[in-house]
Amino acid sequence: DTEVTQTPKHLVMGMTNKKSLKCEQHMGHRAMYWYKQKAKKPPELMFVYSYEKLSINESVPSRFSPECPNSSLLNLHLHALQPEDSALYLCASSQERTLPLHFGNGTRLTVT
Amino acid sequence: QQQVKQSPQSLIVQKGGISIINCAYENTAFDYFPWYQQFPGKGPALLIAIRPDVSEKKEGRFTISFNKSAKQFSLHIMDSQPGDSATYFCAASRDTDKLIFGTGTRLQVFP
Numbered sequence: 185d186t187e188v189t190q191t192p193k194h195l196v197m198g199m200t201n202k203k204s205l206k207c208e209q210h211m212g213h214r215a216m217y218w219y220k221q222k223a224k225k226p227p228e229l230m231f232v233y234s235y236e237k238l239s240i241n242e243s244v245p246s247r248f249s250p251e252c253p254n255s256s257l258l259n260l261h262l263h264a265l266q267p268e269d270s271a272l273y274l275c276a277s278s279q280e281r282t283l284p285l286h287f288g289n290g291t292r293l294t295v296t
Numbered sequence: 297q298q299q300v301k302q303s304p305q306s307l308i309v310q311k312g313g314i315s316i317i318n319c320a321y322e323n324t325a326f327d328y329f330p331w332y333q334q335f336p337g338k339g340p341a342l343l344i345a346i347r348p349d350v351s352e353k354k355e356g357r358f359t360i361s362f363n364k365s366a367k368q369f370s371l372h373i374m375d376s377q378p379g380d381s382a383t384y385f386c387a388a389s390r391d392t393d394k395l396i397f398g399t400g401t402r403l404q405v406f407p
Binding site: 288290292 | 338389
């Protein structure tokens with residue numbers, strides 16, 4: 185089992201809903217990441233937090249809002265999503281932004 | 297310059313055979329080259345990684361071969377097993393810069 189835990193595993197939401205994805209790691213890592221992965225494609229970086237501060241935003245639309253409450257937790261708040269936002273959302277962590285990355289098993293998001 | 301090109305897109309191998317996946321990069325500043333294995337419904341898991349100061353790294357049945365002058369690296373899976381059937385992503389990075397993934401190879405190993 186992965187040491188990065190993501191909940192929920194599956195999420196179906198309408199375009200007007202507000203939902204949140206959660207990620208937790210207890211490896212003492214100080215960098216946490218959100219990736220988006222479409223079917224048969226590689227993961228695409230969305231956000232990077234380093235020491236609980238946002239250090240990279242890959243020009244992600246504002247309908248995705250990340251939050252890092254503490255060094256073990258990472259949230260992704262979702263609002264007014266579009267059907268094309270349906271994807272597997274992966275959380276990852278690493279020791280102080282050095283590699284390797286440790287991925288969770290993702291949340292499969294479907295926007296209807 | 298930031299691309300990592302991966303081939304083939306898909307690969308079918310018989311059980312016991314050798315699976316070979318190739319990647320090429322352009323940015324000579326890259327200094328970390330991992331391979332990730334992803335099963336359906338799961339996140340990518342680090343399989344093996346190499347730095348450019350060595351030409352080969354072996355872990356069990358998995359070997360990375362690295363050719364710095366050609367800017368290419370490859371994954372060899374010896375004695376391929378049906379349980380190896382997964383999607384494999386190569387990647388490259390420079391220090392703490394973001395990981396650049398290849399496009400992925402879907403490997404199917406038939407008994």
